[in-house]
Amino acid sequence: MSVDIEPRSVADAPPPTEESTGWTGLVVVAGLVIVLGAFGGFSALVVVAAIIIMIFLHELGHFVAARRGGMKATEFFIGFGPRIWSFRRGETEYGLKAIPAGAYVRIIGMTNLEEVEPADEPRTYRQATFPRRLLVAVAGSAMHFLIALVLLFVLFAGPGFRGFFSSNEEIDAVVLDSADWEIALTVEGSLAESAGLELGDRIVAVDGVETPTFNDMRAIISSIEPGTFVELDVVRGGERIQVAGALGENDDGGGFLGISPGLPDSSPVDPLTAVGRSVSEFGSLSVDSVTQLGSFFTPSGLSDFFGLVVGADNEPVVVETDPSDADSENEGRILSIYGAARIGSAVTDQGAAQLLQFLVVLNVFIGIFNLAPLLPLDGGHVAIAVYERLRERRGERYHADVGKLLPLTVAVIAVLVFIGLGALYLDITDPVV
Numbered sequence: 001m002s003v004d005i006e007p008r009s010v011a012d013a014p015p016p017t018e019e020s021t022g023w024t025g026l027v028v029v030a031g032l033v034i035v036l037g038a039f040g041g042f043s044a045l046v047v048v049a050a051i052i053i054m055i056f057l058h059e060l061g062h063f064v065a066a067r068r069g070g071m072k073a074t075e076f077f078i079g080f081g082p083r084i085w086s087f088r089r090g091e092t093e094y095g096l097k098a099i100p101a102g103a104y105v106r107i108i109g110m111t112n113l114e115e116v117e118p119a120d121e122p123r124t125y126r127q128a129t130f131p132r133r134l135l136v137a138v139a140g141s142a143m144h145f146l147i148a149l150v151l152l153f154v155l156f157a158g159p160g161f162r163g164f165f166s167s168n169e170e171i172d173a174v175v176l177d178s179a180d181w182e183i184a185l186t187v188e189g190s191l192a193e194s195a196g197l198e199l200g201d202r203i204v205a206v207d208g209v210e211t212p213t214f215n216d217m218r219a220i221i222s223s224i225e226p227g228t229f230v231e232l233d234v235v236r237g238g239e240r241i242q243v244a245g246a247l248g249e250n251d252d253g254g255g256f257l258g259i260s261p262g263l264p265d266s267s268p269v270d271p272l273t274a275v276g277r278s279v280s281e282f283g284s285l286s287v288d289s290v291t292q293l294g295s296f297f298t299p300s301g302l303s304d305f306f307g308l309v310v311g312a313d314n315e316p317v318v319v320e321t322d323p324s325d326a327d328s329e330n331e332g333r334i335l336s337i338y339g340a341a342r343i344g345s346a347v348t349d350q351g352a353a354q355l356l357q358f359l360v361v362l363n364v365f366i367g368i369f370n371l372a373p374l375l376p377l378d379g380g381h382v383a384i385a386v387y388e389r390l391r392e393r394r395g396e397r398y399h400a401d402v403g404k405l406l407p408l409t410v411a412v413i414a415v416l417v418f419i420g421l422g423a424l425y426l427d428i429t430d431p432v433v
Contacts, residue, residue, distance in 0.1 A: 047344035050359060051337065052078065052100075057147060058366075059103045061139035066107045069132035072123040075106035101337065107136065110381070111402040126399060130389045137381035144367030148285070148360045149278050155356050157274035181214045181261040190258020195243040197259060198236065205233035214261040221247065222254035230255075285361065289368040296334070297372075302415075305334070309422040336420060339427030375402070375409040 056078060066073050072091060077083075079097035086095025108116050109124020116124055125133060183201045186192040197203075203217050204210065207230055211217035224230060226249035234241050247255035295301050335343065340362060347354040373383035384400050391398035 043348035044345040047341050055103045057143045058140040059105045061143035062105045065136040065139035069128050071125055072108045073105055078103045112399050133385045137378050140378050141367040141370045144363040148363040151356045151360045152278035152281055153274050156277045157271050176215045177213050179212050183259045184262030185260040187258035190248055191245040192258035195245040202235045203232050204235055207231055221257050224255035226255055285364040289365050334423050336424035336427045374412045
């Protein structure tokens with residue numbers, strides 16, 4: 001959602017037109033799509049399309065909430081910068097702009113700094129009731145949360161599910177105690193990788209001892225001394241085969257195999273259970289995102305990130321963005337849109353379930369991040385709306401002077417720009433995948 005930090009009159013807006021088309025811009029966009037498909041493949045196109053849809057739905061949430069609240073929205077654009085293509089329907093201009101770094105909806109009268117025509121004043125954001133202003137402010141993040149919950153439900157209830165790992169590394173008991181579990185993830189550099197274990201395999205015995213469930217197998221593996229040579233009986237494609245190798249070491253000093261379990265593709269859970277698990281998983285991811293963001297936006301966290309950008313040997317504390325790569329050396333590195341697209345493309349090659357898992361994490365993170373109580377983020381508008389409500393006396397509206405927040409807003413923008421450019425630099429010079 002856009003924030004005007006300088007006064008702007010609706011008289012300065014471009015005159016209404018039926019359609020405005022920049023054919024050069026459209027050709028450039030088409031060319032970029034072709035290049036992306038040629039070098040990144042179909043999976044890259046899928047991820048970019050998913051991110052664009054995600055951004056569109058975020059702004060659609062703001063737009064619908066504003067229109068339902070009686071506010072006037074004059075623009076709804078994907079991208080920033082020069083206009084590529086647009087059309088006008090009613091009082092709103094819709095279209096595309098040249099820089100694909102986000103999207104925005106322009107709602108008139110977002111702050112006391114913006115000048116509007118007297119006739120439009122009743123339809124400004126600032127004159128709306130507290131519940132309507134609050135709804136508009138949170139609508140973008142709410143859309144991200146809704147997307148995450150829907151994708152989680154699909155993962156748990158639909159075909160293609162191979163297990164979704166909680167952000168705190170606890171795996172649902174229905175997977176751990178299932179006799180129909182299978183390998184959903186192997187850790188790079190572990191025995192599982194060196195022995196050639198594959199996604200979909202199920203270990204049914206360790207050194208001749210039968211292991212009906214994942215918990216049974218894990219208990220035996222953990223009790224064996226690291227470095228011990230073990231033989232595993234594995235069911236693959238209906239056949240029983242044997243693989244062997246030396247165990248690694250887990251955090252508790254026991255044996256480590258390097259796998260995580262999931263349910264088979266043919267074993268979705270019932271819808272009611274899927275709803276409960278979706279809500280639980282969403283809560284875990286939200287708590288984890290808040291915790292990691294709190295760690296990152298501290299002097300030490302930002303200092304570590306700066307050290308990483310300039311080449312120091314510091315490891316930043318940031319948000320885990322790739323559930324399929326949680327054990328890599330780049331665990332938790334903050335990503336630019338370019339980096340997210342690269343990882344998304346990589347996990348898409350592993351299957352639709354892995355892509356959905358990635359999009360769940362991405363949506364939860366962005367939704368939480370946008371609620372930070374600082375302008376120009378949506379959470380800044382939430383904070384102002386709450387503050388104005390608390391300052392009301394005897395039903396008389398109070399309007400905060402956003403001009404006093406301009407220095408802080410500029411500082412926040414500067415920090416966000418640095419983080420964005422730094423993340424992009426790292427994703428280009430030292431990509432995660």
